[in-house]
Every structure is written in C-alpha cells, then in structure tokens.
Amino acid sequence: MSEQQEHVSEQIGGAARMSIGVDVGGTKIAVGVLVGDELQEFHTQPTPESGWAAVLDAIAGQVRQLQAKYPQARTVGLGIPGPITPDRKRVKFAPNIYGFTDVPVVEGLYERLGQHVSLENDAKAAALAEAELGAARASSSSVYITVSTGIGSGIVLNGRLWRGQHGIAGELGHVVSVPGGPISGAGQAGTLEAVASGTAIARDASYALNREVSTAEAFALAQSGDRIAGRVVRGAMQRIGLAIADLQKMLDPEVFVLGGGVASVGAYFFEHVQAAADEAAEGFAVPVIRPAQLGSHAGVIGAALSAVLEPA
Structure with a gap:
C-alpha cells in the first residue's frame, strides 16, 4: 500500500468516514456500506433484464435506501463488468447484462440521485x-482474476490500479486463448472467457456428456474420476494457468489472487492451475497464486474503496 493510500485508509477508518459500494453483475446487484475496514448492510437483488435504464433505477433505489440509514455515506462507488471509457463516465458494453451498451452511467445516476457516482470496472474494483x-x-x-460466469481481472502496480491508456488494462477474459474458438459474449472468437469460464465449462461438459451439466457438476464429476468431465475442466484450468504464466513474464507481479465461483471449487482448482502456470513459466519465475479472501463481498468493498482511493 502506498503512503497516500495509507493516509486515505486512515481517513476511511475514522468513525465518520463511510462509503457505499455497488457491484452490478449479470444476475444480481449487490450493495453495502464500508465503515473503516468493515462492510455493513450487505444486500442483493436480481439485476433487471429490461434494459439499462431499469438497472440504473435499481441502483439508485438501493443507494437511496442506504443513505437514508447512513446519511454520512455520501461517497458512492459503482463496479460494472466490461470495459468503461477512459474518463470513467460510460460503460462501453457489459456482455452479461441485457441492453448494457454505451451506457452513460455517471450521468444517468446523477439524474436519479443528484450526486456524482464513481464508476469502475468490477474486476478492477x-x-x-x-x-x-x-x-x-x-x-x-x-493481479486479481475472477473466474465465474465470465473471466475478469484487475492489475495493481505500486499500490495503484493500472487502467492503461484507454482504460481497458486487465481485460484478461477478452484475450484470445484459442484462435478460431467459441464466440464470447463480446463477439470475439476463442477468448479466455469463451473457453475457460464457468459458462464455457458447463457448455463443453454438456456437449461432451450429451446432457445438461452445470459447472459445479462438471467439477464434481471430474473429481470423482469421470474421464470426459475431467478433460473439460482440466483444459479450462490449463488455459487459466497459461494466462497466468504469460502475465508473470510480462508484469512480474508479487502475487496472483484468484476468486469467483469457479475458483471456489478449492484445492482441486488451485493445484491444477498452479501446475499449468509453473510449467509454462519454467525458467522465469514461479507465479505465486492465492485464493481470494473477500469472497462475494470483494466487488462491493472494492467499489466503495475506489470511490475514495481512486475517485474519477
């Protein structure tokens, strides 16, 4: 943590310092109030499927409810999947949220709330x-990597988020892993998200086993010795490990943190990813890979922190 961040974190830790975090996903909107290092009032609701205006209405409603209970929480941060514009005011597209393309999120929420909301990519948060x-x-x-419905990542260098020149740094899920492979939700062929996410694992396992198979069942079958399910999940884990090895060679971070629903499988997932990363990074540096600690709260906590530590 940088000296500047330590100073701001001390401010956050003050009794009067509060910030609201909102984490928007394809299936749910999660909100909470960060008081010091503690998350309070964690709530979720389904993400509306009728377009972006309904999503912004839902976000505004959640924020108003929290501010009615915590009137000092005037700083609000919002995390949304997908790339955002460099000025952090619009979402270019959110592949897993219906109708979320070129959305003026900051302006739209200002109209609804009468205050500025700090926008951030959810994985970066x-x-x-x-x-x-x-x-x-x-x-x-x-480097934080979430492996769930999709795959996202965020990079922290020298204690600061690295967004890149165009605000898209860290879009690991959209990096091509298998040229000519399946089409992703963003319309690209063979991206890491299209071949190694939870969605991809369920799709491939269902096809290979000739019946509907969930991601959780695919892993359970693989761990019980099912040969076909094993091939599917091991292929996905190998591709994630290869991506980590590539990032180790390019960025050389101290640690990789893996979270998301697929990573929650536990030791089986981490052992295979680590083995693939070690093999691909041989002769360079062994990637240090750790499980995320904040679980489903990470997005809300990160959104609340970004509004204070990385305000737009």
Missing part, C-alpha cells in the same frame, strides 16, 4: 479490494 484488505494486502503489485 475487486482487485483493489484484495490489494487493500484481502489476499494481496502486504504486496505492492498484484
């Missing part, structure tokens, strides 16, 4: 949370 309060807390550089 979670990366900040794990760097500040989670598995990478003692590290100055880290």
